[in-house]
Amino acid sequence: MEFFGPHADGFHGRLLAKRPRWSQAVGCPSAELSADAEFVIVTGDFKNPNNQCETDTVATKVFEREGAVVASLQIPHARGTGSSPQERDKLVAAVALAAGKPLRLKEP
16 A cells, blocks of 8 residues: 555646655555544555455554554454444544544544
């Protein structure tokens, strides 16, 4: 996964950028921005970046804008399903504890 923002000027800015702001190798990735765009929530296989979605146990990491990991949880779930409300609550609590500011998630 590669992240170019903020201030990447969208698609055209990304094409002109020489390198991403930060990147993370992850297999079978899925990602979302927090509602306030303060954090990036990435779920996938961080141990095996070549994973083509063959495993059901993945990790979820929350990155702040500069690419530092704020929180990390091992969340087992079946492929194609999202996190449960309880898992999302754990993630919100972990970020609040580590970063001192709330993780505002979009509605599932």
